Amino acid sequence: MEMSQFERRKDEKINGVIYNMSPAPGYHHGIINGNIYSIVKSGIKNSLCLAFMENLDFKYHPDINDDYLCPDIMVICDRKHLKGSSYSGVPKFIVETLSPSTSKRDKTEKKDIYEQAGVEEYWIVSPQGSVEIYYLENGRYILDQSYMLQNDKEDEHYNAETEIILKTFPHIKMTLGEIFESLY
Secondary structure, eight states, rough: OHHHHHHHHHHHEETTTTEEESOOOOOOHHHHHHHHHHHHHTTTTSSOOEEEEEEEOOOOOOTTTOBBBBEEEEEEOOOGEEEETOOOOOOOOEEEEOOTTHHHHHTTTTHHHHHHHHSEEEEEEEEETEEEEEEETTTEEEEEEEEOOOOOOTTTTTTTOOEEOOOOTTTOOHHHHHTTTTTO
């Protein structure tokens, strides 16, 4: 089956190995990404920064090889590194939402790549309701925050109103409930 020139390839290339990202992950994945993306996008409005959702390749070794990742959500502020459908600078913020086929890579290889590239803030979000937030400190990722959504107001561990503030953009805030809105 031949792809038309308008269809976007769904793959990533890590250390020369191409990983096919098809079929697309379940709808939960898209809802979560859309929720986070809309809050972040409105938060960086009228700034030099841009937010992308699943549609911009991150070339993390542009001078060495042609490896690339396609983060679920990526915020970039250095536009001179934007070219065509790729970005070769250092993103400020990246979110990967787990799916069964990418879960291990998101938590290992991709996390290491983002760390080595100098991405200041990396979130790993699970459709099952968890959020892990890593901050770059002295060149290494530190797991700074970890949440598991409990949206039953009767439960003693209810936390849907817990507010998460982006370290990189402290004026951008969202609750756990907003991240997983329309899912539970």
